[in-house]
Amino acid sequence: MTAQTATTPKPAMLPDAQTVTEVRHWTDRLFSFRVTRPQSLRFRSGEFVMIGLLGDNGKPLLRAYSIASPSWDEELEFYSIKVPDGPLTSRLQHIQPGDQIILRPKPVGTLVHDALLPGKRIWFFATGTGFAPFASLLRDPETYERYDQVIVTHTCRELAELEYGRQLVAALKDDPLIGELVGDKLHYYPTTTREDSPRMGRITTLLQDGTVFRDLGIDGIKPETDRAMVCGSLAFNKDIKALMEGFGLREGANSDPAEYVVEKAFVD
């Protein structure tokens, strides 16, 4: 009887545990990390999953996080804000390689190619950590197979907050897997609002006054040719939504594809 007790496996400490493989701190407010990928996890680039840690009460403390890595990657990458008194991120920001996190392998989301009708040009509009789903989509061959032009705008308060996205975009052209596909299709349009940089201002303002179109040599956003995905704060999403509707684009969903889709950048 004692033998049986000894061989009975204990319940796992962490259900759906994955191991942290890499952590990078970009600013005192931003970090990215990579974890092992459950073998059975299939997802579409742009989707999100619930991840987290065990809370003090022993229950999982989970938040929605966009997967920042492409669907072909062996590992999963996430890009996160650090909120000093945030229940999850105040602790998550201290993870180290070898630590375990909880990951519920049920990907969902609307920032997926399937939710858009075919078009010629796709716009990815992001603020802050809203860049995460686009970090996935920008590394997905399907993005370049579907569109002739891919424009990614990223608005942050300061230059250092653009760095994760800037490095990712810079590496794409030399990427052995998709570099050739990317070719000259990709246009990166970073802006800052609270620190001097080559391009200043909220992207919403720059769309309204036509600066973006002049800079890129494009004659506007049209429902016949343009598609958009939007990810940022609630206020940002609302403002971009109004702009897209003004250009004549309609909001799409997985079940009803149209011309643009929106998702909130979750953890704040």
Ligand code: A2P
């Ligand atoms: P701003 O500095 O003018 O508020 P945050 O760090 O607060 O999440 O903001 C990230 C970036 O998004 C900031 O550059 C911020 O500009 C910008 N932003 C916030 N709200 C909006 C909005 N409604 N429309 C456009 N840009 C926005």
